[in-house]
Amino acid sequence: MEKLMLLGDEALAQGALDAGISGFYAYPGTPSTEIVEYVQRSRQAEAAGVHRKWSSNEKTAVESAIGMSYAGKRTMACMKHVGLNVAADPFMNSAFTGANGGLLITVADDPSMHSSQNEQDSRFYGKFAMIPVLEPSNQQECYDMAFWGFELSEKYHVPVLIRLTTRLSHSRSGVSRRNPLPQNQMKKPDDLFQFMLLPAIARKKYKHLISLQSAFQEEAMKSDFNSFNMQAPDTSLGIIATGLAFNYLMDVYQGQPVPHPVLKICQYPLPERAVRELYDKCDALLVLEEGMPLVEDMIKGLAFSGSKPIKGRLDGTIDRDGELNPNKVARALCLTDTYGEDVPAVVAARPPALCVGCPHADSYLALNEAVAEYGRGHVFSDIGCYTLGFMPPYNAINSCVDMGASITMAKGASDAGLFPAIAVIGDSTFAHSGMTGLMDCVYENSNVVIVILDNATTGMTGGQEYTAAGKLEDICQGIGVHPDHIRVFVPFKKNFDDMVRIYKEEIAYQGVSVIIPRRECVQTLKKKNKMETPA
Amino acid sequence: MKKDIILAGVGGQGILTIAAILGTAAIKRGWHLKQAEVHGMSQRGGDVQSHLRLSDQPIWSDLIPFGGADMILSVEPMESLRYLPYLSKEGWIIANRTPFTNISNYPNIEDIYAAITKHPKHVLIDADAISKEIKASRAMNIVMLGAAIGHIGFSEQEISDAIRETFSRKGETIVETNLRALQAGIQAQT
Numbered sequence: 001m002e003k004l005m006l007l008g009d010e011a012l013a014q015g016a017l018d019a020g021i022s023g024f025y026a027y028p029g030t031p032s033t034e035i036v037e038y039v040q041r042s043r044q045a046e047a048a049g050v051h052r053k054w055s056s057n058e059k060t061a062v063e064s065a066i067g068m069s070y071a072g073k074r075t076m077a078c079m080k081h082v083g084l085n086v087a088a089d090p091f092m093n094s095a096f097t098g099a100n101g102g103l104l105i106t107v108a109d110d111p112s113m114h115s116s117q118n119e120q121d122s123r124f125y126g127k128f129a130m131i132p133v134l135e136p137s138n139q140q141e142c143y144d145m146a147f148w149g150f151e152l153s154e155k156y157h158v159p160v161l162i163r164l165t166t167r168l169s170h171s172r173s174g175v176s177r178r179n180p181l182p183q184n185q186m187k188k189p190d191d192l193f194q195f196m197l198l199p200a201i202a203r204k205k206y207k208h209l210i211s212l213q214s215a216f217q218e219e220a221m222k223s224d225f226n227s228f229n230m231q232a233p234d235t236s237l238g239i240i241a242t243g244l245a246f247n248y249l250m251d252v253y254q255g256q257p258v259p260h261p262v263l264k265i266c267q268y269p270l271p272e273r274a275v276r277e278l279y280d281k282c283d284a285l286l287v288l289e290e291g292m293p294l295v296e297d298m299i300k301g302l303a304f305s306g307s308k309p310i311k312g313r314l315d316g317t318i319d320r321d322g323e324l325n326p327n328k329v330a331r332a333l334c335l336t337d338t339y340g341e342d343v344p345a346v347v348a349a350r351p352p353a354l355c356v357g358c359p360h361a362d363s364y365l366a367l368n369e370a371v372a373e374y375g376r377g378h379v380f381s382d383i384g385c386y387t388l389g390f391m392p393p394y395n396a397i398n399s400c401v402d403m404g405a406s407i408t409m410a411k412g413a414s415d416a417g418l419f420p421a422i423a424v425i426g427d428s429t430f431a432h433s434g435m436t437g438l439m440d441c442v443y444e445n446s447n448v449v450i451v452i453l454d455n456a457t458t459g460m461t462g463g464q465e466y467t468a469a470g471k472l473e474d475i476c477q478g479i480g481v482h483p484d485h486i487r488v489f490v491p492f493k494k495n496f497d498d499m500v501r502i503y504k505e506e507i508a509y510q511g512v513s514v515i516i517p518r519r520e521c522v523q524t525l526k527k528k529n530k531m532e533t534p535a
Numbered sequence: 536m537k538k539d540i541i542l543a544g545v546g547g548q549g550i551l552t553i554a555a556i557l558g559t560a561a562i563k564r565g566w567h568l569k570q571a572e573v574h575g576m577s578q579r580g581g582d583v584q585s586h587l588r589l590s591d592q593p594i595w596s597d598l599i600p601f602g603g604a605d606m607i608l609s610v611e612p613m614e615s616l617r618y619l620p621y622l623s624k625e626g627w628i629i630a631n632r633t634p635f636t637n638i639s640n641y642p643n644i645e646d647i648y649a650a651i652t653k654h655p656k657h658v659l660i661d662a663d664a665i666s667k668e669i670k671a672s673r674a675m676n677i678v679m680l681g682a683a684i685g686h687i688g689f690s691e692q693e694i695s696d697a698i699r700e701t702f703s704r705k706g707e708t709i710v711e712t713n714l715r716a717l718q719a720g721i722q723a724q725t
Binding site for chain 2: 005173
C-alpha cells in the first residue's frame, strides 16, 4: 500500500479510524487540533459515522469519551497539555472506572511553549493516574499506537494515555496503513458497578488498579515500542531515550550504531527491570527525554546503589527547560556539535500580531479610550488571538492565565475593590470556561464588565466551530445578566465613538454588564469567500 | 544523499506549498521525507519556518541540527537571516528581495541585502516583481522554488511533475501559471 504523508496528529487519527474507533471528542488546542480536523475531513470517518464534532471543553470531551467507552465502543479524547488540567477530574477518575470499549486519552504537549502558557509534561499525569502511557517517536508509531492503545485498553479495561509533543504532532512523514478493523458493537459493561465510584466501590477499584501495575510493567518490558540494546561495547555510559529523544540520539550518530547500550522507551510505566540491568551494566546513565525529567527523577528515586552518576536535565547535562534537539543531544554525549552563523544584529523580531482588519483591534482601541482615565491595570484577559492585545500598539490587557480566568479574576479583583474591573474573553473561550464564572458574578451582582469578543469562531487554532455560537445573548440572559446590560456592537473604526460610549456606560453601571463586540474573524471570512468563488 | 532545507517566511506566504512540491518530488525518487511545520500562535503574522528533510536513507530527527542545513529558502529577505544558525558552512541562501513589512521597526533593507550577499553562496531575486511581470502574482513562492532547485539537485522535469501533481485538482490554468513561475525562477537565478 502506498504510504500516506501525514502529520503526527493525522497519523494518530488515521490509526484510530483504521482501528475501528467510533468517536473522537476534543476542544481545539495547539498542537492537538489537527487530530480532529483530519477526522472531520475524512470520508472514511463520514462513511463510518464516526463522532467528530467539537466539545465545549476538554472536561466534557473526556466525559463523553468515558460514556462512549461505557457503551462498549472505541473512543478517543484529544487535547493540548493544559487541556488535561481542565479534564483532570474525569481523567483521574477514569483510571478507577476503567474502560469498557477502548479508551484513549491523547494529549499533545508543547515543550518550549511555541503556542502555550506552560510546558507541563503529561507523562506525569499518566504516572499519577497509574495507567499505561504511550509516547510515539515517529509518525508510523503514532499510527500503530492507536491500534495497540485500544488493544491494551480493552485487555486490562483501563484508559491509556497517548502523549505527543509539538515536533511530532506537526511534522509530516510517510505512514503505512494496515487493514481497517470494524467498529465494536454497542455493549453495556458486564459489571454495572464498573463506573460507580461510590467510596465503597472506589476503594475496591483502587486496589484493582494497584494490582494491575505489575502487569503494566510486564507489558512495557515486552512492548514492541520499547527496545533494549544492551550489547553495545562501550559501557562507560548507558543511554535511556524516550519518545522523540530517541530520534535525536539516532540522528547524532548519523545511522551508525550507537556505541553505548540504549533503552528506547515509548511505553510506560518505566520498565524498571530493564533500567536496573542498564544501571548495573554501565558506569553512568544519560537520560534523554522530551519535556520534564520524569524518567531521570524516577531513576534517581528507584534507590539503586546511588553511587553512579545519572545525567540529564536535573544535573544540568541538558537544559532544564525547553525542547530537545539534535545539538543538545550531541553536546550531552560530548560529540561534535555544529552551528552556522549567529543571527545578524540587523534582524528584527517579528512577533505574532492581530491580523490586518481584525475585529479585536477595533474593540481594543475603543476599550483603551474608555478606560484611559483609570490608568492601566484594569483589564483581565484570556486565552486566544485576543491575547495578542497585550502587544503594542494596543497594550490593552493585563492578564492571561487559563481558559476562563478573565471573568473570575475580574470578579476577585472587584471583590478586592478594584474599579473598574473588566474581563475580555473570546466567544469560544466563554463557551469553554466562561459561563460558570459569569454565574459567580451574577450570584453576587459583582461590579464587573465582561467583554465577549465574538468573532464567531475559535480563532487562534485556525477557525473551528464552537458549541455556543449564535447563542451568547441568550446564554448571558439565562445566567441572569439583565437584558439592558447585555450590549452588542459591531467593532469598526467608524463606530469608535459609540463603542467608547457603550464601554463607559457599562463601566458606570454598578453590577454585571456584558458587552459583545460582534464581527466575524477576517481569516474565516477570507476562507469562506474563497470557497464561494468558483475556481 | 540528503537535502536539509529550512523554508522561511511570514505566515501566509506559501512556504508549505513549496514544501509539498519538494516533498512530492522526493517521494517520486523513492526518498524519505520529514517535514516539521509551524502551526498555532506563531502563524499570526509572525515569522514561520519549516524544516524539510529529504534523504535516500531513513531520517530520524524531525528537526535539522544547527549548522546542518544545505539551504535556507526564504520568501522574505530578513527571514532568510533569522535561520543562519542552521545553515552549514557550504549551504545556500536563496532569498526574495521584496520585504514583508508588517512591523514598524523593519530594518534598513540595504543592510539586509548586505548581510545576505556577504554569504558566499547566495541567490537574491525579486520574486514578487518577477511573478507580477509574468502575470502569476500569487505564485511568488514558486518563483523562489525555481531559483532554488538547481542548488539542491532537483531537475526542472522533476519539479514540473510535482507541480502538476500538487495543483492538478485546481485546474490546468493554475498548473500552467505555476509552471510559468517555476520557469521564471530558474531563469532569474542564472
